[in-house]
Amino acid sequence: MTTYIIRRLIMMIPILFGISLISFAIMYAAPGKPAVMDLDPSISVEDREKQMEKLGLNDPPHIQYLNWMGNVLKGDFGTSFTKKQPVKDMILDRLPNTLILMVFSTILAVIIAIPFGVLSATKQYSKLDYGVTITSFLGLATPNFWLGLMLIMLFSVQLGWTPVGGVSTLGAEFSLLDRLHHLILPAIVLATADMAGLTRYTRSSMLEVINQDYIRTARSKGFPERTVIYKHGLRNGLIPIITIFGLMLPTFIGGSVIVESLFSWPGIGKLFIDATFERDYPVIMAITMFGALLTVIGNLIADILYAVLDPRIEY
Amino acid sequence: MFKQKSLLTTLALLLIFSLFLVACGGTTTDPTEEEKAPADQEEATGEPKKGGSIVLGSSGEPVLFNPLYHQDSASADVTDLVFAGLMQSNENLEMVPYIAEDFPEISEDGLELTYKIREGVLFHDGQELTADDVVFTYNIFKDEDYTGPRASSFVDLEKVEALNEYEVKFTLSEADASFPTLTTYGILPKHILGDVPVADLGEYREFNIENPVGAGPFKFVSFTTGQSLELEAFEEYFEGRPNLDKVTFRFASDSNALVLLMQTGDIDWMIAPPSEIATIETFNHARVSNTLALRYDYIAWNQLNPLFQDVKVRQALTHAIDRQEIVETIMEGNATVAHAPVSPLSWAYNDNVPKFEFDPERATQLLSEAGWEPGPDGILQKDGERFSFTILSNSGNVVRRDIGIIAQQYLGQVGIEVKAEQMEWGAFLDKINPPNYDFDAIVLAWGLALDPDPTAIWHSKEIEQGLNNISYRNDRVDEIADLNKTILDQTERAAALGEIWEILAQEQPYTFMYYPQQFISLNKDVQGFTHHPRVNMYKVNEWWLDRN
Numbered sequence: 125m126t127t128y129i130i131r132r133l134i135m136m137i138p139i140l141f142g143i144s145l146i147s148f149a150i151m152y153a154a155p156g157k158p159a160v161m162d163l164d165p166s167i168s169v170e171d172r173e174k175q176m177e178k179l180g181l182n183d184p185p186h187i188q189y190l191n192w193m194g195n196v197l198k199g200d201f202g203t204s205f206t207k208k209q210p211v212k213d214m215i216l217d218r219l220p221n222t223l224i225l226m227v228f229s230t231i232l233a234v235i236i237a238i239p240f241g242v243l244s245a246t247k248q249y250s251k252l253d254y255g256v257t258i259t260s261f262l263g264l265a266t267p268n269f270w271l272g273l274m275l276i277m278l279f280s281v282q283l284g285w286t287p288v289g290g291v292s293t294l295g296a297e298f299s300l301l302d303r304l305h306h307l308i309l310p311a312i313v314l315a316t317a318d319m320a321g322l323t324r325y326t327r328s329s330m331l332e333v334i335n336q337d338y339i340r341t342a343r344s345k346g347f348p349e350r351t352v353i354y355k356h357g358l359r360n361g362l363i364p365i366i367t368i369f370g371l372m373l374p375t376f377i378g379g380s381v382i383v384e385s386l387f388s389w390p391g392i393g394k395l396f397i398d399a400t401f402e403r404d405y406p407v408i409m410a411i412t413m414f415g416a417l418l419t420v421i422g423n424l425i426a427d428i429l430y431a432v433l434d435p436r437i438e439y
Numbered sequence: 440m441f442k443q444k445s446l447l448t449t450l451a452l453l454l455i456f457s458l459f460l461v462a463c464g465g466t467t468t469d470p471t472e473e474e475k476a477p478a479d480q481e482e483a484t485g486e487p488k489k490g491g492s493i494v495l496g497s498s499g500e501p502v503l504f505n506p507l508y509h510q511d512s513a514s515a516d517v518t519d520l521v522f523a524g525l526m527q528s529n530e531n532l533e534m535v536p537y538i539a540e541d542f543p544e545i546s547e548d549g550l551e552l553t554y555k556i557r558e559g560v561l562f563h564d565g566q567e568l569t570a571d572d573v574v575f576t577y578n579i580f581k582d583e584d585y586t587g588p589r590a591s592s593f594v595d596l597e598k599v600e601a602l603n604e605y606e607v608k609f610t611l612s613e614a615d616a617s618f619p620t621l622t623t624y625g626i627l628p629k630h631i632l633g634d635v636p637v638a639d640l641g642e643y644r645e646f647n648i649e650n651p652v653g654a655g656p657f658k659f660v661s662f663t664t665g666q667s668l669e670l671e672a673f674e675e676y677f678e679g680r681p682n683l684d685k686v687t688f689r690f691a692s693d694s695n696a697l698v699l700l701m702q703t704g705d706i707d708w709m710i711a712p713p714s715e716i717a718t719i720e721t722f723n724h725a726r727v728s729n730t731l732a733l734r735y736d737y738i739a740w741n742q743l744n745p746l747f748q749d750v751k752v753r754q755a756l757t758h759a760i761d762r763q764e765i766v767e768t769i770m771e772g773n774a775t776v777a778h779a780p781v782s783p784l785s786w787a788y789n790d791n792v793p794k795f796e797f798d799p800e801r802a803t804q805l806l807s808e809a810g811w812e813p814g815p816d817g818i819l820q821k822d823g824e825r826f827s828f829t830i831l832s833n834s835g836n837v838v839r840r841d842i843g844i845i846a847q848q849y850l851g852q853v854g855i856e857v858k859a860e861q862m863e864w865g866a867f868l869d870k871i872n873p874p875n876y877d878f879d880a881i882v883l884a885w886g887l888a889l890d891p892d893p894t895a896i897w898h899s900k901e902i903e904q905g906l907n908n909i910s911y912r913n914d915r916v917d918e919i920a921d922l923n924k925t926i927l928d929q930t931e932r933a934a935a936l937g938e939i940w941e942i943l944a945q946e947q948p949y950t951f952m953y954y955p956q957q958f959i960s961l962n963k964d965v966q967g968f969t970h971h972p973r974v975n976m977y978k979v980n981e982w983w984l985d986r987n
Contacts, residue, residue, distance in 0.1 A: 154865075154866075155863075155865060155866035155869040155870070156863070156864070156865020156866050156868060156869050157865070157868075157869065167510060167588045167589070168591040168592070168895070168905075169901075169904045169905045169906075170590075170591045171588045171589065171590055171591050172588070173904075174586075174590070175586075175588065178586055203642075206502060206511075207500075207502050207664075208502055208503055208641070208642065208647075208648075209644075209648070209664075214664070217664055217665075218664075218665065221665075276699060280699070280703060281699060281702055281703060284703065287705070288696070288699045288700050288703050288705060289691060289692075289696055289699075289700070290666060290689070290691075291666065292666075294494065294666075294667050294687055294689060294705075295667075295669070295687065385692045385693075386692065386696075388690065388691040388692045388696050390664065390665025390666055390690075394665070394692065395665075398500075401864070401865070403865050
């Protein structure tokens with residue numbers, strides 16, 4: 125197992141390197157230049173050129189890449205072109221916000237989705253099953269931004285129960301309640317899609333397990349149905365679900381882009397989208413690499429968990 | 440089982456309810472409230488009150504708070520409140536003294552400008568602002584290590600020196616009528632930044648981001664990226680302590696988010712997009728102020744394309760498009776048809792220019808004079824070539840998209856085939872800027888500088904690298920442009936510039952579309968607001984709150 129993990133960790137190096145090369149190439153090939161994104165006639169062309177020169181943007185692409193790589197290996201992700209701040213600080217600034225949102229919405233998704241998925245499987249073709257199925261398909265099909273807007277219109281504007289956006293009340297002292305108050309709507313929106321997917325996965329996974337021989341054996345031995353389902357069934361049924369959690373890790377960034385923008389939530393997703401529109405190369409590269417790292421780590425964790433939960437799997 | 444059922448029912452009801460809300464969203468005006476509201480605008484009841492705080496909504500996030508280095512308007516909004524310069528522009532766009540006691544004394548040859556500055560102007564740390572600080576600030580522009588975006592504005596500045604504690608002399612190498620508009624930059628404190636090498640000033644975070652110190656009406660308190668920025672009244676501000684105690688900037692993703700925040704009363708001020716005015720006017724606690732913006736919108740015809748090289752063709756294009764219609768429909772009346780590249784707000788505005796009104800018959804006639812005749816498919820042809828091209832604009836801008844589509848329809852009626860396309864902003868700029876110039880026609884706008892110097896956009900020397908991306912060339916325009924800044928008398932200079940506007944209006948390198956209005960939405964509690972066409976937050980120190 126240990127050698128397996130070490131081998132996987134070593135394999136990450138060429139993968140990440142390849143991703144960085146491809147991302148850089150795509151970013152470079154995309155039209156639009158940083159630092160000249162505005163058309164202010166009072167800033168002269170010479171001054172604009174000087175800025176380009178200073179940012180190293182007049183160097184040939186391979187030199188720019190090597191410079192970037194060299195700095196990254198030293199732990200320096202550069203300075204944002206537009207915000208003039210160290211990229212590392214910017215990401216560390218925003219990361220907690222994204223993490224809070226993700227963790228909260230994932231917990232929300234899990235505590236709702238798994239019980240419903242299990243119920244739906246054990247009572248297959250019941251009214252409840254149909255209800256859960258329809259709701260989860262609705263959840264999957266509802267666009268995040270639409271649902272978000274609806275919730276804002278209802279709870280923030282009409283009822284005035286929740287804030288329109290932001291992470292905390294302006295100028296107020298930190299309070300957990302205030303945080304939760306701001307968190308609730310974005311978390312619900314983000315959880316909806318996850319919830320719907322998880323319910324479906326749980327349902328199908330449980331269905332498969334329930335029809336296995338050992339469940340029938342357990343039943344025939346006279347164990348109560350509850351024990352059969354939750355002790356024998358659920359444990360095995362959850363294995364594929366755990367894997368999905370590992371794979372959900374990279375959506376920490378991607379999944380939050382729309383929700384963070386909608387709720388003016390200053391996290392990584394919003395940072396990424398702003399940087400993309402501004403062609404802020406150092407920020408784009410850093411977040412892309414962060415996402416890539418999460419993806420490979422997520423895959424690794426999924427595989428390890430799989431092995432831990434199912435001792436039949438060997439490496 | 441019952442519990443789950445009721446949960447489902449609730450969810451379903453919620454969904455239906457939210458659907459219902461969309462269907463009737465935004466029509467919550469209470470008619471009695473509306474009747475009570477004052478007719479609109481400005482100066483309400485009583486004397487200014489001291490105290491209170493307001494929240495300004497901003498969709499852009501500022502970058503740094505150093506007037507010599509920022510190049511985005513969100514940062515400018517903040518530095519305008521924190522710093523003070525020698526001069527400033529008032530709401531009529533005239534230059535008026537600010538820290539300077541009076542207008543500068545200008546020598547006969549126009550090469551020397553002497554400013555006397557007020558005594559007793561204090562920086563936020565209590566130190567007095569003197570001539571040394573002014574000299575220090577303007578020498579940064581001249582320093583070869585200066586990395587900000589304004590170096591070339593000051594190439595004609597030979598030297599700046601302090602005559603005594605309160606007098607500063609600028610010496611120019613060439614007379615420059617626009618120079619006073621360059622003395623509006625906020626003065627930096629020498630006692631704080633004097634020891635920082637100029638090469639490091641742009642990245643000097645301790646000052647630029649964490650603790651900017653100026654002599655403006657508001658003191659910097661804190662900045663939380665992505666969230667908010669706080670300023671507080673500067674007790675010793677030289678024009679008197681501001682009425683408000685505190686000003687907070689709140690950053691939101693976009694103007695939609697801001698409108699929602701306006702609706703819930705979370706912000707007291709925002710720049711309102713014209714498309715949202717109708718919505719904002721339904722909010723009981725908000726009002727809308729408007730004024731002409733210092734800009735114009737246009738369709739540019741790329742003269743590298745042989746289609747647009749004949750002046751008759753360009754005139755015909757303008758004749759064929761009903762701009763009044765565009766103003767009334769797309770802009771909902773919030774604009775005035777433009778005929779020349781100068782704003783009516785400018786002292787250099789000249790109304791006496793050739794005008795090409797909507798006249799499709801005249802357009803057809805001009806096109807036929809230029810040799811374009813209807814082909815077999817109804818599209819105009821000349822030497823076997825069809826009159827067909829693309830109008831490009833940037834995606835996300837609905838107004839420009841619609842202008843492209845309407846132009847397509849109007850030009851279609853005179854036998855010109857037009858495709859209207861949109862492109863992401865960065866890609867769009869890449870296509871239209873040097874060295875690519877890869878477009879036929881574009882819909883765009885120019886925000887104008889305080890000084891009406893037309894060189895940057897219309898001089899032929901700006902073709903290769905500059906903003907003259909349609910490759911417009913006219914010797915007389917070049918000649919006047921070269922000369923205009925040396926004419927110190929404003930009336931004479933206006934006359935010279937007037938000739939340029941006439942030539943450009945006659946030649947129609949652009950179809951000048953309209954001069955738009957700009958809107959600001961405010962909480963009705965906010966009094967003493969003055970709408971400046973160019974400074975977003977103008978004289979905030981005079982605003983006050985009539986709040987119970």
